[in-house]
Amino acid sequence: NDQVSMSATLKRCYNYLTETSRSFSAVIQALDGELRDAICIFYLVLRALDTVEDDMTIDNKLKIPMLKNFYKNLQDPQWHFTESKEKDRIVLEDFPAITREFHELAGVYHEVISDICCKMGHGMTVFLDRDIDTIEEWNEYCHYVAGLVGIGLSRLFSASGLEDPCVGKDTALANNMGLFLQKTNIIRDYLEDILQGRKFWPKAVWSKYVEQLTDLALEKNRTQAVHCLNELITNALELVPDCITYMSRIHNQSVFNFCAIPQVMAIATLERCYNNPAVFTGVVKIRKGEAVKMMMGSTSLEKVKAIMYHFTSEIYRRIPENDPNAERTRQVCMKALASS
Numbered sequence: 129n130d131q132v133s134m135s136a137t138l139k140r141c142y143n144y145l146t147e148t149s150r151s152f153s154a155v156i157q158a159l160d161g162e163l164r165d166a167i168c169i170f171y172l173v174l175r176a177l178d179t180v181e182d183d184m185t186i187d188n189k190l191k192i193p194m195l196k197n198f199y200k201n202l203q204d205p206q207w208h209f210t211e212s213k214e215k216d217r218i219v220l221e222d223f224p225a226i227t228r229e230f231h232e233l234a235g236v237y238h239e240v241i242s243d244i245c246c247k248m249g250h251g252m253t254v255f256l257d258r259d260i261d262t263i264e265e266w267n268e269y270c271h272y273v274a275g276l277v278g279i280g281l282s283r284l285f286s287a288s289g290l291e292d293p294c295v296g297k298d299t300a301l302a303n304n305m306g307l308f309l310q311k312t313n314i315i316r317d318y319l320e321d322i323l324q325g326r327k328f329w330p331k332a333v334w335s336k337y338v339e340q341l342t343d344l345a346l347e348k349n350r351t352q353a354v355h356c357l358n359e360l361i362t363n364a365l366e367l368v369p370d371c372i373t374y375m376s377r378i379h380n381q382s383v384f385n386f387c388a389i390p391q392v393m394a395i396a397t398l399e400r401c402y403n404n405p406a407v408f409t410g411v412v413k414i415r416k417g418e419a420v421k422m423m424m425g426s427t428s429l430e431k432v433k434a435i436m437y438h439f440t441s442e443i444y445r446r447i448p449e450n451d452p453n454a455e456r457t458r459q460v461c462m463k464a465l466a467s468s
């Protein structure tokens with residue numbers, strides 16, 4: 129859309145989007161019609177909430193009510209927070225700009241954004257003072273921070289009229305789209321997170337390999353650590369068939385690109401991480417050139433299926449004979465290959 133007709137605060141909001149999200153900014157700005165502004169604001173509201181969650185300098189006694197009541201800030205034109213130390217603190221410092229543009233959106237978008245913000249804020253408090261133990265709790269945490277995003281986005285797609293009502297109704301598939309992205313981030317960011325004292329890997333899995341989560345980073349545990357990594361990647365790969373089913377229902381090209389590009393980046397990341405000890409010594413990132421090539425090639429369901437097939441078979445090819453989960457990983461890869 130032309131810059132001239134965009135208000136000054138909306139322009140600032142798009143600047144915050146670009147500053148706080150490498151992976152979502154371009155695909156959000158390419159969205160058609162009312163979805164572009166609605167999803168830009170949806171992103172900024174949740175990024176502000178997540179910036180509170182991520183800030184380890186905020187005491188839990190203050191953080192819990194901040195998270196639970198965050199959605200109410202959208203009804204207070206003046207609310208902002210200047211005490212954050214986080215990289216994305218600008219969205220908290222200038223929250224009034226986000227609130228103003230939130231109120232410019234059509235009513236149907238307000239309800240979704242406010243409802244998801246409320247549920248995410250409550251969900252984030254559940255794991256503030258307790259660890260993620262079982263796989264079910266891992267799924268629960270990822271539901272709160274990413275599954276709910278998928279559910280909200282799907283409701284926005286259908287509300288805009290650009291996608292069928294069924295997209296907004298099938299919350300299980302929308303949830304799993306978010307889980308696939310969040311589990312991939314958690315697997316990739318192991319070292320970065322433990323260096324900040326943040327524990328997102330489920331204890332039921334890592335405790336089979338080491339005494340403490342941080343022990344996975346010790347050179348002497350390298351083989352155990354990689355087998356633990358492979359088990360979590362196998363768990364994430366179980367979501368591939370649902371993600372493909374979800375994307376097969378999307379008809380609008382700009383919405384398809386928005387959904388497909390993060391998924392393609394995620395499967396490529398899982399493939400780079402699989403059986404890769406570098407996860408425990410640094411952060412495994414996709415090279416920009418590789419990413420651009422994949423983005424160009426993610427504009428149709430057939431192309432996305434081909435990319436999912438490619439990276440899943442690359443993982444299948446590299447399953448170590450001595451990996452305790454080898455048979456399970458082969459089964460999950462076969463199921464993913466059959467769906468792509």
Ligand SMILES: O=C(O)CO[C@@H](C(=O)O)[C@@H](OCCCCCc1ccc2ccccc2c1)C(=O)NCCCCCc1ccc2ccccc2c1
Pocket residue numbers: 152167170171172174175178182273274275277278279281302305306309310313386387390
């Ligand atoms: O702090 C960081 O830099 C990373 O934070 C991670 C964390 O703290 O765990 C973590 O924060 C999660 C809480 C805030 C959610 C922010 C968000 C992300 C993408 C959006 C895309 C469009 C609209 C709204 C969005 C909201 C994070 O950003 N994880 C990235 C994976 C979550 C992606 C959710 C998502 C995105 C696009 C989707 C498209 C289609 C279907 C489901 C989708 C689901």
Ligand SMILES: [Mg+2]
Pocket residue numbers: 178179182
């Ligand atoms: Mg975060």
Ligand SMILES: [Mg+2]
Pocket residue numbers: 178181182273
């Ligand atoms: Mg977070």
